[in-house]
Amino acid sequence: xxxxxxxxxxxxxxxxxxxxxxxxxxxxxxxxxxxxxxxxxxxxxxxxxxxxxxxxxxxxxxxxxxxxxxxxx
Numbered sequence: 571x572x573x574x575x576x577x578x579x580x581x582x583x584x585x586x587x588x589x590x591x592x593x594x595x596x597x598x599x600x601x602x603x604x605x606x607x608x609x610x611x612x613x614x615x616x617x618x619x620x621x622x623x624x625x626x627x628x629x630x631x632x633x634x635x636x637x638x639x640x641x642x643x
Contacts, residue, residue, distance in 0.1 A: 588612055606635055614638045 579595040588611045601624070609617075617636025624632045 585612055603634075609638070614641060 580592045581595060582589070582591045583593050584590075588608070590608055603624070615638060617638060620634060620637045622634065622637075624634060626632060
């Protein structure tokens with residue numbers, strides 16, 4: 571039996587006083603991406619400069635604004 575593709579898994583989450591709807595789940599990711607607008611709302615401190623680039627699923631290359639390490643989830 572072949573199961574139907576359910577698409578991208580997503581959930582709604584609340585972190586502190588910030589509520590985010592339809593957050594995509596990627597349980598196998600080694601890097602977690604966060605929209606800059608959400609990062610600002612969460613107040614996660616200063617971004618550290620980085621020279622990394624990210625190759626996304628649509629084959630585009632993106633340069634992050636910076637990184638935040640050791641965020642308690």
